[in-house]
Amino acid sequence: MRKNNIFIKWIVNIFFVFVALIALFPLISLIVSSFRPSSELMRNGISFSFVWSELSLRNYIHIFTESSSYWQWYGNSLIISTLTIVLSLFFSSMVGYALAVYKFKGRTIIFLSVLIIIMIPFEILLLPLYQLMINLNLINTYTGVMLPLIVAPVAVFFFRQYAMGLPLELMDAARIDGCTEYGIFFRIMSPLMLPSFAAMAILQGLNSWNNFLWPLLVIRSNDLFTLPIGLATLLTPYGNNYDTLIAGSVMTIIPIIILFIFFQRYFVEGLASGSVKG
Amino acid sequence: MSGLNIKNSEYVHETPNQNPPPSGRKKKNNSLLRLLNSKKVAPYIFVFPFILSFSILTLYPTIQAFIMSFQRILPGQVEFIGLQNYERIFNQTFYKALANSTMFMLLTVIILVTIPIILAILLDSNLVKSKTFFRSALFIPALTSIVVAGVIFRLVFSESDQAIANQIIGFFGFDPVRWQFTAWSGMFLMVGMAAWRWMGVNVLYFLAGLQSIPKELYESAEMDGANLFHKFRHVTLPFLQPIIIFVTTISIIGGFRVFEESYVIWQGNSPGNIGLTLVGLLYQEGIQQNDMGFGAAIGVVLLILIFFVSMIYLLVTGAFKRGDE
Structure with a gap:
């Protein structure tokens, strides 16, 4: 019986090594290939059979010295993601907090609408929102890209669930000390909600960093492209930009993987709460 | 809920x-x-x-x-045309997109529910060493943007016989496949990309569900002489059911919404529309052809489709019933 058990353990562990390989292999092969000549990649794709001696930093040197639009896209993505995180956390946390700690008329209906928005597929809003952005003159602006992400229903929901666990006695104590309702939130309660802010910062940051369909509609000019949109323009079968494409792809994911290693817990919480996407 | x-x-x-x-x-x-x-x-x-x-x-x-969806929208001129947009929808291209989206939805639901359950149960058992590592390894693909996933899949599944996918099947004696040009392999690429990116997230959902099962239940089941299968069928599955329903529902919705997986492979021009999806059609008609009324009608049909399919699923599984039976 015991021998049998050890045998099963071996099989299961080998199976998981295999699964982990499948999960990580695409990324590893991308990183290795980014050191290969781009012409070779364009012709033959990612291949097992490559010559070690042809590995070089050429693609990276190209991206650092010649491809100025890549860094422009990088900057755009950084600005848009940072602003989205700051603004959406600010607004969503206020709403989630109020839904959790106050009793007021309309609370139930507001909470229900949060749940309804989570369930409405964004695609149905796509054309009306696009029309709205045209009418508001927000096409081809940062604001136009960020606007639909700013009050994020998933984040509101998450903050509300988190704020339900806050010690309400603190509020009364603060009121007696003369603290305003807003002071209570900003100075006393929001520091207590810090872990939820971390999880939502990661969810919103990742959503915004990887956002594709909406910026594809809103942004028109090359100098305002975000990383995914910019890289997608290089995805042509005849492209001679594979050096930027492949080294650029690697540099898009490396910062996120580094962040993931340091803040794993918040990544797991954030994504598990918010990936309402198949 | x-x-x-x-x-x-x-x-x-x-x-x-x-x-x-x-x-x-x-x-x-x-x-x-x-x-x-x-x-x-x-x-x-x-x-x-x-x-x-x-x-x-x-x-x-x-x-x-x-x-x-009831309008014809031209620059500076909008008129009501009643149901004309809807009458135009139901043609060959639409049925092709509907078939592709539905097929994608079915395959992703099957793959992204069954395999994560198995992986989560194994990860939750004491059979596996270094659980955190395996969990993280499965999760990392969820961090990659769809465009980077597209770059990788296009290069791994390149039509050249030197590319990895063709090298592997060549090793088993098959001829190279032009992955991005035939209907079944195109679907395989889209489903594979979604499965690769979302597997780890779904494993997390199921792991969270498994951790809420009291261990004593397994012990008492064992005392009653239950084998592995009995324990799975009568202890694990009932406890996981709410999470299975949740994951299946979001996979149904997400499956019908498929667009990006197709776009990063074909940029909206797949040969013979093998990669055309409902959202892809909406994008093509509403944005590229600038026929917003027609695009909006496609969106409404998509919304109704998603609503009915997920409602039917939730009714069949009894998710609306309150209390225990």
């Missing part, structure tokens, strides 16, 4: 009556401030940004989507 306790009155303090507002000119300013700071008004100020954005960015566009 029993966790969404909407009323939840035990957390909420009663609002005491405000003091009568003091009179006098100087105090008037003061009382406005006090009103803004009262427990009655403060929550509305907190939720105001949400109400504003909900009205402008969700409520209005949703209504507008239905209105647009």
Whole structure:
């Protein structure tokens, strides 16, 4: 019986090594290939059979010295993601907090609408929102890209669930000390909600960093492209930009993987709460 | 979704009556401030940004989507054309997109529910060493953007016989496949990309569900002589059911919404429309052809489709029934 058990353990562990390989292999092969000549990649794709001696930093040197639009896209993505995180956390946390700690008329209906928005597929809003952005003159602006992400229903929901666990006695104590309702939130309660802010910062940051369909509609000019949109323009079968494409792809994911290693817990919480996407 | 306790009155303090507002000119300013700071008004100020954005960015566009679907929209000229957009929808291209999206949805639901359950159960057992590593390894693909995933899949599944996918099948004696050019392999690429990216997230959902099962249940089942299969069937599955329903529902919705997986492989021009999806058709007609009324009608059909399929699923699984049977 015991021998049998050890045998099963071996099989299961080998199976998981295999699964982990499948999960990580695409990324590893991308990183290795980014050191290969781009012409070779364009012709033959990612291949097992490559010559070690042809590995070089050429693609990276190209991206650092010649491809100025890549860094422009990088900057755009950084600005848009940072602003989205700051603004959406600010607004969503206020709403989630109020839904959790106050009793007021309309609370139930507001909470229900949060749940309804989570369930409405964004695609149905796509054309009306696009029309709205045209009418508001927000096409081809940062604001136009960020606007639909700013009050994020998933984040509101998450903050509300988190704020339900806050010690309400603190509020009364603060009121007696003369603290305003807003002071209570900003100075006393929001520091207590810090872990939820971390999880939502990661969810919103990742959503915004990887956002594709909406910026594809809103942004028109090359100098305002975000990383995914910019890289997608290089995805042509005849492209001679594979050096930027492949080294650029690697540099898009490396910062996120580094962040993931340091803040794993918040990544797991954030994504598990918010990936309402198949 | 029993966790969404909407009323939840035990957390909420009663609002005491405000003091009568003091009179006098100087105090008037003061009382406005006090009103803004009262427990009655403060929550509305907190939720105001949400109400504003909900009205402008969700409520209005949703209504507008239905209105647009009955219109012909040309620059500077909008006219109501009744059901004409809907009459135009049902043609060969639409059925192709519908078939592709439905097939993608079915395959991703099957793959992204069954395999994560198995992986989660194995990870939760004491058979596996270094669980954290395996969990993280599975999770990392979820961090990659769809465009990077597209770059990788295009290069791994390149038509060249030197590319990895063709090298592997060549090793087993098959001829190289032109992955991006035939219907079945195109679907395989899209489903593979989605499965690769979302597997780890779904494993996390199921792991969370498994950790809520009391261990004593397994022990008492063992004492009653239950084997592995019995334990899975009568202890694990019933406890996981709410999470299975949740993951299946979001996979159904996400499956019908497929667009990006197709776009990063073909940029909207797949040979013989093998990669055309409903959202892809909406994008093509509404944005590229600038026929917004027709695009909006496709969106409405998509919404109705998603609504009915997920409702039917939830009814069949009894997710709306309250209490235990």
